[in-house]
Amino acid sequence: MFYYLNGTVAEVQPNLAVIDCGGVGYACATTSNTLSALKKGERAKLYTYLHVAENAFGLFGFGTVSELNSFKMLIGVSGVGPKAALAILSVSTPETLAMSIITGDEKALTVAPGIGKKIAQRIILELKDKMAKESTAGGSLTIGGESAGKSIHFTSKAAEAAAALAVLGYSTAEVAAALKGVDAESLPLEEIIRACLKKMVRS
Template sequence: MFYSVRGKLIHMDSSTAVVECGGVGYNCQTTMNTLKNLRLGDEVTLYTYLNVREDAMELFGFSAKTELETFKTLIGVSGVGPKAGLAILSELSPEQVAMAIATDDIKTITRAQGVGKKIAQRIVLELKDKLAKSLSSEDTSLPSASAAANAAMGNIPKAIEALGVLGYSPADVSGILATMDSALPVEQLIAHTLRQMGRQ
């Protein structure tokens, strides 16, 4: 329903940002990472997600599209609600989330407040399974080359796998990654790609 809200930031606390648009203040629940990018009184844009429940309507806002997309991916996992999604993205950046899932790093995900080992395991299992299914049906993926060819591509295959966890297909990201130095650390490749995707 809401793609984004733009206006003056009139209030902030530890978990919310209120943006005034046309005389209406929109109370957006958000992450610590987004709050770090905001300053009271500034004109801001938050990319939003509206969560409708039987007893409430909750608006979530993020300073970057990639953070919003990662949030939606996380809450798509069974048993992971908006509160856990915000907690994870308050502790980790989208690229750190992608790396943790792609490398089965459950411990990193449990650094988020209130996120235990079982929830972290479910996030990794469900999203890696989703990735495997999407790759098996992806006709425009990178050519399935030999191990030697993959090695020549450096960290790009790992970055493609990690970005796949966040819902980006190889076709979405391979063109962007092809312009980068394949020797860069995987997390850096992911971060650069997400920034480019956010500008499109």
């Protein structure tokens, strides 16, 4: 229903931001990372997700598309609800979350309040499996635009980064374009993911 809200920050409370758009205040549940960038009285843009449950619905807002995509990815895991997803994204950025999944680092997930070992293992298991399906054979990805229909072969490290970014909701063409110009040979995996996310957020 709503893609984003662009207005004035009316209230900032723990895990909640109220955005005034044309005199209507929209209460968005959100993460600590997004809240840290908001200031009461200043303008802000939050990318939103409307969660509809049996007896209630809630509006969730995020400072970046990658954080929104991470939220949607997490609530797609069986047993992970919006509250748990917000808790994880309050202690992790999209790139550190992707790194935790790639490396199987369940301890990084259990830092979040209410996230135990079993649910952390389930998140890693289900999302790693999704990454494997998203990642194409041999690390080849098709680039859109002028190079449509052509494939480029990435190093194994770049292919891992591409798989992580695909899970965060980016298309194959977007990922391939973001990886162009990134030094995947010498940069650590987390830096590759971060560099790509920055490029895609700006686009």
